[in-house]
Each structure stands twice: as C-alpha cells, then as structure tokens.
Amino acid sequence: MKRVLIKNGRVVDPKQDIDRKTNVYVEDGRISAITDEEPEADQVIDAEGKIVCPGFIDIHMHEDEYDEAADSIETSMGESALHMGVTLDVGGNCGDNAYEPDKYLDITDRDGAPVNIGLLAGHTFLRNLRGSRNKYQPVSREDLDKMMASCRDYLDKGCLGISFGVKYVPGTTWEEIISLCRLCEKEDKLVASHVRADVAGVFDAADELARMGREGKVKVQFSHIGSMGGYGQMEQLLQNIEEYRRQGVDMLCDCYPYNAFSTGIGETTYDEGFLESYQSDYDSILIVNGKYAGQRCTKEIFDELRAQAPDTATVGYFMRAEDVEMALLSPLVMLGSDGVRTDGLGHPRASGAFARFISDYIRTGRIGLSEGIGKMTAMASEQLNLPEKGNLIPGSDADIVVFDLDRVTDLATYENGQIPPKGFEWVLIGGEVALKDDTIVNNRLGRAVRR
Numbered sequence: 001m002k003r004v005l006i007k008n009g010r011v012v013d014p015k016q017d018i019d020r021k022t023n024v025y026v027e028d029g030r031i032s033a034i035t036d037e038e039p040e041a042d043q044v045i046d047a048e049g050k051i052v053c054p055g056f057i058d059i060h061m062h063e064d065e066y067d068e069a070a071d072s073i074e075t076s077m078g079e080s081a082l083h084m085g086v087t088l089d090v091g092g093n094c095g096d097n098a099y100e101p102d103k104y105l106d107i108t109d110r111d112g113a114p115v116n117i118g119l120l121a122g123h124t125f126l127r128n129l130r131g132s133r134n135k136y137q138p139v140s141r142e143d144l145d146k147m148m149a150s151c152r153d154y155l156d157k158g159c160l161g162i163s164f165g166v167k168y169v170p171g172t173t174w175e176e177i178i179s180l181c182r183l184c185e186k187e188d189k190l191v192a193s194h195v196r197a198d199v200a201g202v203f204d205a206a207d208e209l210a211r212m213g214r215e216g217k218v219k220v221q222f223s224h225i226g227s228m229g230g231y232g233q234m235e236q237l238l239q240n241i242e243e244y245r246r247q248g249v250d251m252l253c254d255c256y257p258y259n260a261f262s263t264g265i266g267e268t269t270y271d272e273g274f275l276e277s278y279q280s281d282y283d284s285i286l287i288v289n290g291k292y293a294g295q296r297c298t299k300e301i302f303d304e305l306r307a308q309a310p311d312t313a314t315v316g317y318f319m320r321a322e323d324v325e326m327a328l329l330s331p332l333v334m335l336g337s338d339g340v341r342t343d344g345l346g347h348p349r350a351s352g353a354f355a356r357f358i359s360d361y362i363r364t365g366r367i368g369l370s371e372g373i374g375k376m377t378a379m380a381s382e383q384l385n386l387p388e389k390g391n392l393i394p395g396s397d398a399d400i401v402v403f404d405l406d407r408v409t410d411l412a413t414y415e416n417g418q419i420p421p422k423g424f425e426w427v428l429i430g431g432e433v434a435l436k437d438d439t440i441v442n443n444r445l446g447r448a449v450r451r
Helices: 077-084 101-111 123-128 142-154 174-184 200-216 223-230 232-247 274-278 299-308 321-329 349-363 369-374 380-385
Strands: 004-013 017-028 032-033 043-046 049-052 056-058 086-091 115-120 159-165 190-194 219-220 251-255 261-264 284-287 313-316 333-335 400-403 422-427 432-436
Touching: 004 400, 049 369, 056 349, 056 380, 056 422, 077 086, 077 142, 077 349, 077 432, 086 380, 086 422, 101 115, 101 142, 115 313, 123 142, 123 159, 123 174, 142 159, 142 174, 142 349, 159 174, 174 200, 190 200, 200 219, 200 223, 200 232, 200 274, 223 232, 223 251, 223 321, 232 251, 232 321, 251 321, 284 299, 299 313, 321 349, 333 349, 333 380, 349 369
Parallel strands: 004 043, 004 049, 056 086, 086 115, 159 190, 190 219, 219 251, 251 333
Antiparallel strands: 004 017, 017 032, 049 400, 261 313, 284 313, 400 422, 422 432
16 A cells, blocks of 8 residues: 655645645555654655645647547647646537547457546537437437437446537437436436527527526536627627526536637638637638648638648637636636647647646636635536545545645747647656656556446
8 A cells, every 4th residue: 555645835726625734645546644643654744835636627629539540548748638637638528529438448448548537428429429420400309219329329438428519410310319418317427518609699509508507407618608709799608608597507617828729620600700700810810730730821722622622720819808717717617628629739728727727817816816716626626526626635545735835837839739748846646756856757547337
C-alpha cells in the first residue's frame, strides 16, 4: 500500500469549504486525510507556496481517436488535458463518439490513458450507427427504436449520460430527443446538448433544452454556452436559465475562456446566411488544417473547402469577449474546454483552457480562488453524479493537482494550438505521479470512469 504525503501547500477543496495551509495524506490511491500532522509516507511532496486541490474535470471535451489498425487509442487530447491539471476527461459530447463508447472504455481500462475518461453516448453517433446519415432528415420509427436499444446498452455499460448536437443535425425531431432523454431518468444521468441554434435563435434553443429537462425529468447541461450566446445574448440567456431553474429544471452550463469557436467547415454552422447572422465576413475564419492551413478564409477558399474538404477544421472569430467573461463568472457555468483536434491540429482551448482560466480569471482576482477551482472540480462531479471525483474527501480517489498560481500560463495559440501550458508542478492520478514540473512521467494511469 503506497502512502503519499503532500505537505505545506495551500489546500483548496470547495466541496468541503477548505482553503488553508495544511497537508493531504494519500493511502492506496485514495484520500486518507487532510491533516496538520505529517504521517509517515513512502513519498513526500513539498508543496510550499503552491495550491493543492482536486484534479480538474473537463466536463466537455472530444476524446482521442481510436486507431482500429493498431487497436489502440491515441493520446494527444489526453496528454494535453494532463498538462493543464485535468485528471478526468468527459468525451462523447455534441452527439459524437470516436468509437463505440463501451468498447472505448474497455480499451481505456486495458491499456490505460493519460487521464481518466468518462463518456456520454452521442445521439449523432447512434443515428450514424443505424445508417441515418442525412442530418437534415428525421429518422424512422424503426431506426429510433434501434437507437434507443443501443443507447440503453451503452448507459447500462457505464456511459455517464447522453449528448446531443442538434445544431449539427437539424433534422432531429422532438420524438428522437425526448425518447433518448427519458433513458437517463432512472439513474439520474446527464443530458448535454449543443443546442439547436446560436445568436438570435439561442433563446428558443434554450427553451427546447429546458423542455428536455422538464419532460425527460433529467438534469441538462448547456454545452459551450459562450459559443452559442456569445454575440450579445449572454445577459438575457443567463437570466432565462435562472428562470428555468426556479421552475424546477436542473440546468447548468459549461464554457471555455476564448472568444473564438472551432468547427468543421462543412458543418451546419456555416450554412447559408451565417455571415449575416454573425455580422461578419469570411476573413473571420481561420483554416486550421489541410491545403490552406494557417490562412484566413476567402469566399473562394470557403466554397472550395465546403465542396471538396468539408472535414477541414476552422476557427471562427465571431464571439464577444465580454459575453464570454459574463458566462465564466456566472455561478451557473463551469469550465469545459470543448477541446478537439483534426490531423493533430486545432483550437488552443484543447491545450490551454484550464491554464487560461487560472491566469486570466483566478490570478487576476476576477473570481475567487475557491469559486474558480469549484468551476473546475466540484461543479462537474456533482453534475455527473461522481462523488469520488472532484474533491479531497477521505475515501475519494486521489486525483490531485499542485500548481503555482503565480506561474500558470497558457502558451497555446490559434496558429499553434498544441503548445502545453506551464506552472503545473505535480499531477497525481489514483495517488500515482502522472506529471512532474510540467513534464509527463506516466501517461497510462488513467482509467475508464463508469456509473
């Protein structure tokens, strides 16, 4: 039984309302005590001058791809998460899964991963599994029955809930939505959604999400609210969500600390009329990969890629910084990176979201230390019903991050989104050291998280 003592740090655990200089004692991969004593240990970590807190939970990311030929899962996204103090990634968001989620979790347990991984079962993945690939058309009753059977199986095998990407699949009917939502009621699993519309349409889209919570009797997560209502709608949108909650709808949100989004150029985001909606021009789009990587878009490039390379990743500079800040400061909103990569390239949020939040919001005093850490830990674990994650309660998993509040800096850029941050001294997963001094020392400690 391995014993680890992390001593002399400023221990912050919002779940227990702890913020003081003390020690954390770990035995056999679990939190044993928060104590002013110094029990005998096999490994002693001196955290003098550093913050010691639960490992961060990224409630909204897009998991690494599965390589069928090699029968293995890539590690790019997981390693980026580990570099910024994340110890649990929740993938399967926006309706998408990289692979059948039950098998993905099994492979994670077999091989290990850079961080722990939990998955939502994606509605679009379920659609595609049944061959219903026309995103503008509803599915048949027969296909919906098969989707429900597959989804029920994935939930039974440990998926943490269901995700929708209805903006990307406008043919999705209410029958599809509510039939799947209701599968989550019995075990109080989460329903997350990339809602049906952004900008002016976001209010009706939020109403639909509230209806999902109300009629499905489930808790709902408003995915990346900054990229949906970050165009001048945020103040009213947050007020609406407060009203839903007063009416009994259990709705919370996630957001990343950037005022540009990322999506494929062939997605419905860029359907006809998008420039008028965003009140912008083609040069607000950066091409991430492929033939025009690193270039700003033109109408000619846009038309060519939409027709010939629709999977090309883009960054869209359309959101308002003040709206994103308003979201991140709201008690209704937790942190989520929405990290995703295409051809190994992508938006800097995958590498820097948590570091950027620490440096730009916590260190600057825009938000208090305990509240800010809560947005990266306890809020997500409670939303996911994972009581052994996101806290330092004795008996909980010893997923711990030690970071230097004065030094944490995100270094990833829109042009090079893969640069890891600095300032993370130690990351422990299950009581074992995964990262030390910003360097990964073990990228196989992560396991599947099921419920």
